[in-house]
Amino acid sequence: xxxxxxxxxxxxxxxxxxxxxxxxxxxxxxxxxxxxxxxxxxxxxxxxxxxxxxxxxxxxxxxxxxxxxxxxxxxxxxxxxxxxxxxxxxxxxxxxxxxxxxxxxxxxxxxxxxxxxxxxxxxxxxxxxxxxxxxxxxxxxxxx
Amino acid sequence: xxxxxxxxxxxxxxxxxxxxxxxxxxxxxxxxxxxxxxxxxxxxxxxxxxxxxxxxxxxxxxxxxxxxxxxxxxxxxxxxxxxxxxxxxxxxxxxxxxxxxxxxxxxxxxxxxxxxxxxxxxxxxxxxxxxxxxxxxxxxxxxxxxxxxxxxxxxxxxxxxxxxxxxxxxxxxxxxxxxxxxxxxxxxxxxxxxxxxxxxxxxxxxxxxxxxxxxxxxxxxxxxxxxxxxxxxxxxxxxxxxxxxxxxxxxxxxxxxxxxxxxxxxxxxxxxxxxxxxxxxxxxxxxxxxxxxxxxxxxxxxxxxxxxxxxxxxxxxxxxxxxxxxxxxxxxxxxxxxxxxxxxxxxxxxxxxxxxxxxxxxxxxxxxxxxxxxxxxxxxxxxxxxxxxxxxxxxxxxxxxxxxxxxxxxxxxxxxxxxxxxxxxxxxxxxxxxxxxxxxxxxxxxxxxxxxxxxxxxxxxxxxxx
Ligand SMILES: Cc1cc2nc3c(=O)[nH]c(=O)nc-3n(C[C@H](O)[C@H](O)[C@H](O)COP(=O)(O)OP(=O)(O)OC[C@H]3O[C@@H](n4cnc5c(N)ncnc54)[C@H](O)[C@@H]3O)c2cc1C
Ligand SMILES: NC(=O)c1ccc[n+]([C@@H]2O[C@H](COP(=O)([O-])OP(=O)(O)OC[C@H]3O[C@@H](n4cnc5c(N)ncnc54)[C@H](OP(=O)(O)O)[C@@H]3O)[C@@H](O)[C@H]2O)c1
Numbered sequence: 001x002x003x004x005x006x007x008x009x010x011x012x013x014x015x016x017x018x019x020x021x022x023x024x025x026x027x028x029x030x031x032x033x034x035x036x037x038x039x040x041x042x043x044x045x046x047x048x049x050x051x052x053x054x055x056x057x058x059x060x061x062x063x064x065x066x067x068x069x070x071x072x073x074x075x076x077x078x079x080x081x082x083x084x085x086x087x088x089x090x091x092x093x094x095x096x097x098x099x100x101x102x103x104x105x106x107x108x109x110x111x112x113x114x115x116x117x118x119x120x121x122x123x124x125x126x127x128x129x130x131x132x133x134x135x136x137x138x139x140x141x142x143x144x
Numbered sequence: 145x146x147x148x149x150x151x152x153x154x155x156x157x158x159x160x161x162x163x164x165x166x167x168x169x170x171x172x173x174x175x176x177x178x179x180x181x182x183x184x185x186x187x188x189x190x191x192x193x194x195x196x197x198x199x200x201x202x203x204x205x206x207x208x209x210x211x212x213x214x215x216x217x218x219x220x221x222x223x224x225x226x227x228x229x230x231x232x233x234x235x236x237x238x239x240x241x242x243x244x245x246x247x248x249x250x251x252x253x254x255x256x257x258x259x260x261x262x263x264x265x266x267x268x269x270x271x272x273x274x275x276x277x278x279x280x281x282x283x284x285x286x287x288x289x290x291x292x293x294x295x296x297x298x299x300x301x302x303x304x305x306x307x308x309x310x311x312x313x314x315x316x317x318x319x320x321x322x323x324x325x326x327x328x329x330x331x332x333x334x335x336x337x338x339x340x341x342x343x344x345x346x347x348x349x350x351x352x353x354x355x356x357x358x359x360x361x362x363x364x365x366x367x368x369x370x371x372x373x374x375x376x377x378x379x380x381x382x383x384x385x386x387x388x389x390x391x392x393x394x395x396x397x398x399x400x401x402x403x404x405x406x407x408x409x410x411x412x413x414x415x416x417x418x419x420x421x422x423x424x425x426x427x428x429x430x431x432x433x434x435x436x437x438x439x440x441x442x443x444x445x446x447x448x449x450x451x452x453x454x455x456x457x458x459x460x461x462x463x464x465x466x467x468x469x470x471x472x473x474x475x476x477x478x479x480x481x482x483x484x485x486x487x488x489x490x491x492x493x494x495x496x497x498x499x500x501x502x503x504x505x506x507x508x509x510x511x512x513x514x515x516x517x518x519x520x521x522x523x524x525x526x527x528x529x530x531x532x533x534x535x536x537x538x539x540x541x542x543x544x545x546x547x548x549x550x551x552x553x554x555x556x557x558x559x560x561x562x563x564x565x566x567x568x569x570x571x572x573x574x575x576x577x578x579x580x581x582x583x584x585x586x587x588x589x590x591x592x593x594x595x596x597x598x599x600x601x602x603x604x605x606x607x608x609x610x
Contacts, residue, residue, distance in 0.1 A: 009496065013496075081451070082451035090453040129528070129530070134527040140209070
């Protein structure tokens with residue numbers, strides 16, 4: 001399965017923040033959209049980092065007054081991105097190995113979406129369910 | 145507006161396309177107990193089942209028994225079928241808005257992806273989609289022509305469709321004769337001169353898309369040997385590393401089977417299937433009549449992207465193989481429906497969990513939904529469309545509960561009957577279809593075959609005395 005298959009049903013709406021926005025606003029966005037990470041983009045809409053719940057928790061543990069700090073102080077700068085032709089299976093392996101949960105997807109230099117490990121697991125689960133269903137049909141009809 | 149989804153004002157849903165997804169959508173809608181629902185299913189062909197009838201290979205009959213489940217759904221009170229009625233031709237989206245609260249597009253992927261290489265339009269270079277539709281008796285392809293008088297054919301791609309095509313090209317007439325392949329295809333394939341079939345993967349054995357039973361089957365053909373070049377069956381270092389932890393057992397099993405074909409001696413069977421890896425066609429070369437005679441291939445190597453995918457990259461090594469037929473089997477592609485937002489570069493109806501989204505505004509379109517291959521792209525087996533349809537139906541019901549539906553002027557079943565009759569007097573009901581199906585099976589029984597298909601709309605009409 002390719003990443004594109006997941007993105008097609010996500011509507012391509014990526015929620016972003018700017019590095020200079022205060023952390024408080026970023027948290028509001030996470031809550032409003034029920035999501036776990038925001039892509040941080042510059043004024044040309046180019047991704048410069050990612051801000052996940054984990055980044056926020058880490059900063060909160062260090063400093064209780066972090067709410068008014070700019071997103072730039074909290075975000076992860078080492079950004080790993082993907083493309084729509086990526087295989088979901090390989091992406092999931094990389095996410096597990098490198099311990100990150102959200103992958104911004106780029107197409108010809110433009111940010112077109114974001115895929116979470118949850119999205120991938122859901123899509124893979126549906127694929128396996130389908131395969132089992134199909135296999136059952138074949139077996140019930142007398143062919144394995 | 146009167147409460148929608150009640151006995152006196154049922155939720156009226158139009159489902160466009162009678163493939164697996166259309167039926168799973170109807171099934172999920174009937175299964176819930178909170179609302180009263182009526183479903184009208186529109187299908188451009190007189191027959192339902194979509195790719196189960198016109199895609200699934202004739203030598204894979206058992207899976208076709210899923211259609212029993214679809215027939216059961218069709219029996220539900222509140223279900224109607226309008227076959228031979230095409231959205232965009234006989235009826236338009238604007239018409240549907242007059243009669244329905246919700247519209248669901250489940251039209252599948254009606255065309256093919258191209259390779260984008262020189263020579264792709266030469267005679268003898270064909271999309272697998274058309275070949276498949278031809279041997280399965282799709283009415284649009286009854287008069288299609290495939291020249292099987294050549295000695296070698298190549299299938300580009302290593303998905304399950306490529307496996308289907310390679311198998312059908314290599315089966316003996318006796319093997320095919322007991323299936324529901326069309327008579328004209330059986331006749332043509334019985335005369336086939338093809339001795340060599342190449343199946344070309346652009347990446348390595350670890351990235352092949354076909355499933356395990358399919359690759360096993362290729363090694364057990366009655367009169368065709370299957371082989372893999374020993375050096376191409378070996379895994380490259382990156383693939384080895386990706387599999388090193390041993391967790392991906394399905395892929396390891398597949399590789400084991402592929403490697404068991406490596407360097408196999410010919411056992412003297414009439415045909416040979418050669419599975420190639422890490423090669424991409426770069427050009428098809430024609431003769432003076434514009435027919436394919438050769439294919440130029442480049443050897444690939446794999447590299448790893450940032451996110452871990454192993455992708456192919458061309459090297460500077462080329463080779464040429466003589467082939468008279470090339471089937472590109474690199475994926476199906478969705479087609480735009482008139483009046484429905486379509487995301488052309490991906491070939492899908494863009495959506496959020498099945499709610500149709502306008503690609504410009506990125507906002508959901510009221511009352512319009514999608515499911516299956518036209519929703520997520522052309523991948524996944526029949527059963528995958530079931531959870532996919534469920535997701536869409538959940539959102540349809542959530543919107544209904546919030547009163548977010550279309551407000552049709554005439555939400556009445558009888559009004560549709562009259563309207564369809566005006567636009568397409570030759571529509572087929574589900575009872576029509578069940579009668580045709582009975583005849584097909586009876587004709588098949590006489591010949592020891594599962595069925596003999598009607599392959600044109602005219603034949604179907606004549607059989608019913610329409
Ligand atoms: C060659 C091939 C072989 C396959 N073999 C298997 C297999 O062995 N096992 C397996 O599990 N899966 C198999 N699959 C996958 C399976 O067929 C698909 O997952 C499934 O059919 C997709 O369902 P769908 O309903 O989304 O689309 P489809 O099955 O394509 O159905 C779409 C329907 O919509 C109709 N339609 C299109 N446009 C319009 C319009 N404008 N108005 C009205 N109707 C319209 C079409 O005529 C069609 O009937 C195969 C696929 C292919 C291509
Ligand atoms: N028996 C069955 O259960 C059965 C039978 C038929 C179909 N199906 C299902 O139907 C779906 C569609 O099948 P499919 O075979 O059409 O699609 P698929 O599984 O996506 O396979 C497409 C193949 O084409 C290759 N490809 C794509 N672009 C290419 C290019 N430019 N050059 C060379 N190769 C290219 C792909 O390689 P990359 O991986 O490198 O992109 C892949 O090997 C699948 O989910 C399949 O499982 C199931």
